[in-house]
Amino acid sequence: MNKPLTEHSDEELIKEFQDSNTLGAYEILVKRYKDPLMNFVYRFVGDRDVCTDVVQDTMIKFYLNKDSYRSFAKFSTWIYTIAGNLAKNELKRRRRRSILSLNNDDDEKTPQIEDKSFLAPDRAADSEIKNEMIQKALLKVKPVYREVVVLRDIQDLSYEEISEITGLAIGTVKSRINRGRAQLQKLLKSIYRE
Template identity: 45%
Template structure:
């Protein structure tokens, strides 16, 4: 039986029993998803990688904290989200965190495209930067739900467990977050047009 046949919950149980290869399998399964989640959250590649490493170290050292009453993905996203939020708060307190520091200033908003010509790829990069910039302007509680829902494509139920808020609150928060994101991107687009 290959490890792909095990569920995440079975793998963490095996790791709790001392099987280190189960841990490495979990790392393989989650590293890219979590990286994209954290990157969308903090907007910085190096910081996202550091926080991902912290998350995975925490899973290793606190493996017995996991109980099978929750999905493993809920647990690991909770750890990653908490670490990312804590880091952002720390940075905000130190007043060293700014979107300009992320090298995203002055980027334009373009809509996504499936065209892969060089100019379109360039536009794609710009769009991603604009989206990232707009995400950075969302309040943390809005940013978290929109990333969990639209980037990670988690269910409302799972988001509710990760954020420890009622299902109805998740739904209304996702709606408000999407509307706010749309508003921010429209303003960015309008600014760009005015500059042109």
């Protein structure tokens, strides 16, 4: 008895999409991954509109290059790799644009973290502001560290999965995560007193 597509695993769905070009399988995969990818790209790039475009492009790339997926890899790591590469490209493009732009707007620059001295203690404790500060601090961390920290501590992926996505050795992934966390902690030392 054939089970419905919604009960298929990611790998079964991509196989179905590759073999029969079933658009239903593709749509289910898009439904499953659009939100995790949005979250990952937003934490990495920091702009909601850009993030939506990047995830759309990721899904288009997945649609066009479905045959480049090989069954020995996990589908999740494959789609995260595509999204990560597009996000990195977007960051490079923005950096270049900001360098080339003669009329360099301050708004286009990476947001600065608010100085805690200007905030009242009760406001600083407020979770919304805290989240905002964490996001801003995250964007100040070097992209190579930021990517792995987001994947590990926000997306909750395993070291092995991160290693596959980034193409780095597990040891490198671990050390980058530690450095990223240390940078983040340093940036947020006003909140996290040791």
